[in-house]
Amino acid sequence: VTLQSPSGPAGRAFSFVGGTDGTWRITRSSAVIGAALPEASRVDVIESMVASPPPGALWVLRGVTSNERYVTRPERQLLVARQPPLGRPEAACAALIPIRKSASWWDLTQDERREILETRSEHIKIGLRYLPAVARRLHHSRDLGEPFDFITWFEYSPEHAMRFEELVGHLRASEEWKYVDREVDVRLVRGAL
Numbered sequence: 652v653t654l655q656s657p658s659g660p661a662g663r664a665f666s667f668v669g670g671t672d673g674t675w676r677i678t679r680s681s682a683v684i685g686a687a688l689p690e691a692s693r694v695d696v697i698e699s700m701v702a703s704p705p706p707g708a709l710w711v712l713r714g715v716t717s718n719e720r721y722v723t724r725p726e727r728q729l730l731v732a733r734q735p736p737l738g739r740p741e742a743a744c745a746a747l748i749p750i751r752k753s754a755s756w757w758d759l760t761q762d763e764r765r766e767i768l769e770t771r772s773e774h775i776k777i778g779l780r781y782l783p784a785v786a787r788r789l790h791h792s793r794d795l796g797e798p799f800d801f802i803t804w805f806e807y808s809p810e811h812a813m814r815f816e817e818l819v820g821h822l823r824a825s826e827e828w829k830y831v832d833r834e835v836d837v838r839l840v841r842g843a844l
């Protein structure tokens with residue numbers, strides 16, 4: 652059963668279904684902080700809001716794309732100039748990283764959050780160094796009452812796998828990540844049986 656997915660300015664809805672079906676095969680899944688996800692073998696990425704778990708689903712994570720919250724105009728220009736699309740044939744590796752941030756993060760004001768995310772943690776500045784190797788899509792889940800606040804999705808080619816590890820290492824060591832209270836890191840490869 653699917654609900655109508657928001658489209659246009661409101662964003663696009665996505666459901667990530669962990670189970671036995673889907674184009675992406677899970678190579679590893681680990682809890683970085685907080686509880687893990689039940690062990691699944693594949694992830695099906697569905698471009699709609701799945702209302703109830705499909706048969707065989709072990710977990711479903713849902714989110715919507717949205718407007719940017721923190722990006723400045725100059726940053727956006729750099730991002731737009733460098734960011735590649737999802738679905739590149741050579742980008743056979745993916746990372747699905749759902750993240751929840753603590754109540755103390757959400758108690759901050761917008762300008763305080765920007766200060767931590769970029770001025771002190773350089774999330775965007777660091778991230779830009781990994782473009783165009785890494786393609787990404789950010790989904791918001793917090794306002795949907797989901798277990799995570801964000802579902803992040805990344806695609807990269809096997810030759811850039813080590814660079815991706817370096818990137819997540821930088822971010823996890825940042826001040827911003829002190830506010831992450833649940834994070835699961837799911838890695839996948841496309842298509843393989």
Ligand code: HEM
Nearest residue numbers: 718719720721722748750775778779781785787801803819
């Ligand atoms: C590939 C390089 C990356 C770039 C260029 C990048 C860029 C960005 C940008 C521009 C935003 C702010 C969006 C906004 O204004 O609302 C953002 C948010 C976010 N990114 Fe990244 N990022 C990268 C990698 C990562 C990685 C590897 C992770 C997870 C391990 C991650 C997790 C997040 C999360 C959770 C948010 C939402 C933060 C919040 O709104 O509190 N990013 N990213």
